[in-house]
Amino acid sequence: MGTRAAAVAGTFYPGDAKRLTAAVEAYLADARPAVQTQPTKAVIAPHAGYQYSGPVAGSAYASLIPQAKGIERVILVGPSHRVPFAGVAASRAAAFATPLGAVSVDRDAIEALLKDGLIVQNDAAHAREHSLEVHLPFVQRVFPGASVVPLLAGDHDFTSVAAILARLWGGPETVIVVSSDLSHYHDYETACRLDRETAETIQARHAGAVDFDQACGATPVNALLRIAADKGLSAATIDLRNSGDTAGPRDEVVGYGAFAFC
Numbered sequence: 001m002g003t004r005a006a007a008v009a010g011t012f013y014p015g016d017a018k019r020l021t022a023a024v025e026a027y028l029a030d031a032r033p034a035v036q037t038q039p040t041k042a043v044i045a046p047h048a049g050y051q052y053s054g055p056v057a058g059s060a061y062a063s064l065i066p067q068a069k070g071i072e073r074v075i076l077v078g079p080s081h082r083v084p085f086a087g088v089a090a091s092r093a094a095a096f097a098t099p100l101g102a103v104s105v106d107r108d109a110i111e112a113l114l115k116d117g118l119i120v121q122n123d124a125a126h127a128r129e130h131s132l133e134v135h136l137p138f139v140q141r142v143f144p145g146a147s148v149v150p151l152l153a154g155d156h157d158f159t160s161v162a163a164i165l166a167r168l169w170g171g172p173e174t175v176i177v178v179s180s181d182l183s184h185y186h187d188y189e190t191a192c193r194l195d196r197e198t199a200e201t202i203q204a205r206h207a208g209a210v211d212f213d214q215a216c217g218a219t220p221v222n223a224l225l226r227i228a229a230d231k232g233l234s235a236a237t238i239d240l241r242n243s244g245d246t247a248g249p250r251d252e253v254v255g256y257g258a259f260a261f262c
Helices: 017-029 050-062 065-070 107-115 123-127 133-142 158-168 188-203 218-231
Strands: 042-045 073-079 088-090 095-098 101-104 147-153 174-179 184-186 235-242 253-261
Touching: 017 050, 017 133, 042 050, 042 218, 050 133, 050 235, 050 253, 073 133, 073 158, 073 218, 088 107, 088 123, 088 158, 095 133, 101 133, 101 147, 107 158, 123 147, 133 174, 147 158, 147 218, 158 174, 158 218, 174 218, 184 188, 188 235, 188 253
Parallel strands: 042 174, 073 147, 073 174
Antiparallel strands: 042 253, 088 147, 095 101, 184 253, 235 253
């Protein structure tokens, strides 16, 4: 099975372990505080280059710190940007590497999903994909020792992803991270308006109402909204910014949101 090598270290995030640790620590320390009275079961967090979305991702992961000691497994679901395929895809890898080391994959969970026909194996889709990899350093910092279940959504059927999340839901030892950016390449004011509307849809848990113009990870986002509504979880916006707020110009921006489900 082997280890899936880091593909975007040095581009999307620092390729040096010391610099990467410092960056993740800074994003967590500077995170916008989450107002919550119950443990967070799931978050939506962005997956762009750290200079753009790292501060918002830090807000999402900081909301999970209060229960971090009890977390043994992170379900990580994001969109496939490079390889089209039908269904939901796992890698054959036993671990995913970053400059901070290797994160073990919960192969028992993967094999159970494969046996039941809920996912396929597609190493090509995982090989160069960034939507999961950029989360791993945050996972390694916040949940040291936890395993991951890294899954890529390759089509628009969110109900199949919702079924997988329901199967993997577990108890307090398991958290879910859905990887998604928000609007892409609008001017700053337009992006702010569109992303506020998307945040309202997410907070209302309207499954199926988030489209791909609103979020590149619309499939897993809608899946999470479905199961959150079914299980009575509340959804809150922790952080809502775009690349014009963090590190880029404001003529064409990409939106980022951190959302917690408790």
